[in-house]
Amino acid sequence: MIVLGIETSCDETAAAVVDDTRRIRSNPVLSQLDEHRPFGGVVPEIAARSHLDHLDSLILRALDEADVGFGDLDGVAATGGPGLIGGVFVGVMMAKAIAAARDLPFVAVNHLEAHALTARLTDGIEFPYLLLLVSGGHCQLVAVNGVGDYTRYGGTVDDAVGEAFDKTAKLLDLGYPGGPAVERVARDGDPLRFALPRPMLGRPGCDFSFSGLKTAVRQARQGLDSFAAQDAADLAASFQQAVAEVLADRCRHALDRFQQEHGKAGPLVVAGGVAANRTLRATLSEVVGGHDAALLAPPLPLCTDNAAMIAWTGVERLRLGLSDPLDFAPRPRWPLEDLRVPSPVSPA
Structure with missing residues (x-):
């Protein structure tokens, strides 16, 4: 199973390709630090515009580095929240467009769950x-x-x-x-x-x-x-x-x-x-x-925001038969407690 991940929740534009053998095939991240540094913090509108400017080329770069095409993908995952809503919206809409065009399952990833599951990607715990x-x-x-x-x-x-x-x-x-x-x-x-x-x-x-x-x-x-x-x-x-x-x-x-x-x-x-x-x-x-x-x-590199953790969460959910409809609404707030619990209980 090969999944494309997209991360745009804050001030990093990121795309990654990860498979279900825990292999990170690509994980480019574009930082916006220079754009926000003069303001002493993240400016939401600047962040969203930067995601718009760079996300499409970054996705193509991730696919190229992974040596795969859109036709090789088994799913596409994007951060659906929590985060700066303008940036989250950019990533979700891009993922929905790819999923619709290629008839792929779409996974709206909770950013906190992605951090929570990263150790399963890196250490297989x-x-x-x-x-x-x-x-x-x-x-x-x-x-x-x-x-x-x-x-x-x-x-x-x-x-x-x-x-x-x-x-x-x-x-x-x-x-x-x-x-x-x-x-x-x-x-x-x-x-x-x-x-x-x-x-x-x-x-x-x-x-x-x-x-x-x-x-x-x-x-x-x-x-x-x-x-x-x-x-x-x-x-x-x-x-x-x-x-x-x-x-x-x-x-x-x-x-x-x-x-x-x-x-x-x-x-x-x-x-x-x-x-x-x-x-x-x-x-x-x-x-x-x-x-x-x-x-x-x-x-x-996997502690800070990245798309490999988003793609991996997509893998985890897709192999349990979980995906999201294309009418999913991005969420600025999304507590972990609000997530769906798979049934039957997920395997280790």
Whole structure:
């Protein structure tokens, strides 16, 4: 089974060809960072127009690199949400057009499910497993029981962790995108210099909160008489350490609950753009070590938005007989809990 995937949910235009042997035949991604950098963040209209300008040529490139044509495809999948609605609309309409013209099944992919299933593409792991999804717009802990079958353990009550990284980078004049900038500067910083709060640390449950931490970073900077490069490095390192400790604490609670429900303590999969952060990965490695569990994190190019994960989710759903009608409406919001659970229960 060979599936074309299309991803246009934010500021990356991407297309990929993946087959059911877990082979990524192609996965070109076109970044829009240079277009959005002057504004310090993603401008939805600019993102949608860029998708319109580049998606058709990127799809042809993906097919060419995979050495397949439209006639070789068994399905086409596109991000149907959640995301910036203008960009999602571009990708969905393109996928529908291809599906209609070639009489192919169309799969509207939940972007969060695609992140959740990436570890099955890269590592072939079996259900169930625990997922920490950390990105610019999402922060949640979820038990992945099967395709379309998710149990939410907790999520952020305010800001997503990726958003906190972006806002911290802006406060420290580090530029955009914030996550890589904070991590880069933090390497030369002292994580103990600033006593930043650890929101939710030690509390029951698996929820997150990062708004207060973001405010504390701003107050710490405002409290300095001057602001030099070392101050930025120390504050970035202190912020990053606080985030890592909070995520570690929440994951410990989730691993305990997962073990009670499933009789095993993992594995723990970390996915989403923030999963590329090396400090976070190192901290979570210690957490799973204490629970005798494994930590799985996709390769860095598959942590951020890409179309290979969209195509793979299409594979997972098509081989269960699941597809979507061509009147599917793109969704700016689409919780994992709203997905259809296949019947019978999906195989591992």
